[in-house]
Amino acid sequence: MGEPEPARSVLRAVAYFCGAVAGCLLIVAVVVAIALTSDRLGGGVLYFAGLVAAQLIAQPIGRHVVVRCWTGYKRTIAVDGWSALSADSRPPVLYLRSFAVDDVLARTGDTALDYFRTEEERLARAFAPVGPLVAIGRPGEVLPPAGAPRVHVGDEWRQTVRELLDRARLVLVGAGRGAGLRWELEQVVATADPRRVVVLLPFDNWQYDHFRSGVAEVFPHPLPDLPPLPEADDHAIRAALVFGEDWTAAPVLFGIDRATSLEIALLHHLAPVFAHLEDERAPMRLRRQRDLRWLALRLAGLTLLLTVVWGLVRVFVLR
Structure with a gap:
């Protein structure tokens, strides 16, 4: 007989947590080893080369291990949707989507604030003050994605x-294809209420055209053309559809780059939706997100600059 499911879940969580710690130790060990052996390696150029190698090789590998394990750990300990609804008395934010969207939004970010957050987690964070984000669970899934708690039925x-x-106080729809999503x-x-519905578009323009043709008879008015989508480094959601009182849809494009997170884009470009929800905290959260984003980017840039300067000093001054 196998182990009971709760025991397997605990062991899985412990394994993921230990993997995340091991990845952190790998990064620290490489940097410390370079520092301790710099003189034996000859110092100067060799030290600088080792420092660059640590940044370009060891750090990305260690970060990948940490991110994957930490994401797995969060998936293992995540609460289910029924528990989330019981713990929060507010009307929920219902997240409907094609199950294929789960894989698309499982990517983590490339900037410091988003290393350990999947795109679905960032989506959940943006709407957390509105209500608990919940979604219908995919049949047969062992570990739901990190982000919205799943209601398994x-x-x-x-x-x-x-x-x-x-x-629901708000309905988010991850656009895709399938009979279930169409229903x-x-x-x-x-x-x-159409003003409380947002259709998120996690794909390219040509995929949007397929989606639009597949749901042409669902909406009272034809869905609009979508302008060319902006480039985004680490985000799949680059646009959305918002609706007027008569279900007339309007496209909203998200300008997302390393200085503008998905949360900032949602808070800024969906301001009319938040206003209709009477969420007066959205502008304040937008300012806070922008301040934290720029602070993190500046600290990262300063760290990189100091690393390069110290390496050059070791090569040309202290050799």
């Missing part, structure tokens, strides 16, 4: 979606 999933739609969109159009 069986054949009665349609009834659960209807009940959550009746309770969910039909329920959204039939029951939800």
Whole structure:
């Protein structure tokens, strides 16, 4: 007989946590080893070369190990959607999507603040003050993605979606293809306030055209053309659709780069949605996110500059 599921979950969480710690120790060990052996290696140029190698090779490998293990750890200890709904009395933010979107939003960021957060986690953080973000779980999944807590149901999933739609303060839709998502969109159009619906577009322009043609009969008005999407380093969600009172859709493009996180883009470009939700804290959260983002980028740049300067000093002054 195998181990019971709770025991396997604990062992899995411990394993992921230990892997994350080991990755951190790998990064520290390489840097310390270079510092301690610089004189034996001859100092100067060899020390500077080792420092560069640590930055370009050891640090990315260690970071990859840490990120993967830490993400796995969070997935293992994540609460389920029913527990999240029980613990928070506020109306939820219902996240509907094609299950294929889960893999797209499982990527972590490339900047310091987003190393350890998947795109779905960043999405959840942006809307956390509105209400608990919950989603229907994929059938048969062992570990749900890090981000929105999953509500796991069986054949009665349609009834659960209807009940959550009746309770939801906001509905987010991860656009994609599939009969299940089309049915969910039909329920959204039939029951939800269109000003409290946001369709997120985690794909390119040509995929949007396929999505638009697949749901052409769902919305009362044709979905608009989508301008060329902006480039984004580490984000799949680069645009969204917001709606007026009569379900007339308007595209919103997110200008996302290393200085503008997904959370900042959502808070800024979806300001009318937050205003309709009477979320007066959104502007303050936007300013705080911008300040933290720029502070992290400046600290990272300063650290890199000091590293280069110290290396040059070791090569040309202290040799």
